[in-house]
Amino acid sequence: MTQKQENKSSILDILTVILGIQELDMQMIQLMRLKKDREKELDSINNLKKKLMKQQATKDEEIFRLKTALRLSEGDLAETQEKIKKLEQKQSTIKKVEEFNALSQEMAQADRERNSREKNLSDLYDKLAEEEDSLKTIKESLKTTSESSLILEQEIIERLKKLNEEGKVLLVRREKLVKDADPEIFGIYERLLKNKKDRVVVPIENRCCSGCHITLTAQDENLVRKAERLVFCEHCSRILYWVQSEELEGTTIAPVRQRRRRTRGAVT
Ligand SMILES: [Zn+2]
Structure with a gap:
């Protein structure tokens, strides 16, 4: 389990870039298929x-x-x-x-x-x-x-x-x-992707890793929520992130439901 001390905003920033790359990679995998x-x-x-x-x-x-x-x-x-x-x-x-x-x-x-x-x-x-x-x-x-x-x-x-x-x-x-990506985390991402040929940076959904669908401990969930460092799923080694984070708002990884709520809030 590789862990790296980072401050909250930088981990999320880094993951946002990686998630952008991941979406392109998923499209590429689909194209290759x-x-x-x-x-x-x-x-x-x-x-x-x-x-x-x-x-x-x-x-x-x-x-x-x-x-x-x-x-x-x-x-x-x-x-x-x-x-x-x-x-x-x-x-x-x-x-x-x-x-x-x-x-x-x-x-x-x-x-x-x-x-x-x-x-x-x-x-x-x-x-x-x-x-x-x-x-x-x-x-x-x-x-x-x-x-x-x-x-x-x-x-x-x-x-x-x-x-x-x-x-x-x-x-x-x-x-x-890739030019904007953190080289170390990007390297980890690439190794995981090569291995899994699937999304390797995944959100937690209902306390489950959405990659392998195995339930995480409350402690792990907390670590992911804090976003102070990279957290890997203990079962499938995917990098986990928390979707409700303010920092990820407005990006492709923020849930639609949340964005809609905020838009409505802005109107009233
Ligand atoms: Zn997993």
């Missing part, structure tokens, strides 16, 4: 496109392979048909029964071979038609995905650009505030 979400969207679109393109390439290869197989199969069939033609010519010149029987057997075998090669060829044609249909579907969905994603992609890129610009503005504003 949005940016990450947009980048994820962009990634998933690109991954889908990549997947479809890969499928298309695989189909292209498969179709090329089938076309090669078809060419070979057509050659095989032509060869068998040629063989049958020759056997038929030979048949007319045969005189001996034995020779005739042998030739018949050879012809029957060539017939079976032709049937099998025809079947093989027809299977390949069926397969090719199937693969070509499938390629067509992939190409169509790649086209629709590319078209619809193009709009979304450009939208996301525009939004990312805007987020980057907003981030730059925040950084400039932050730099100005």
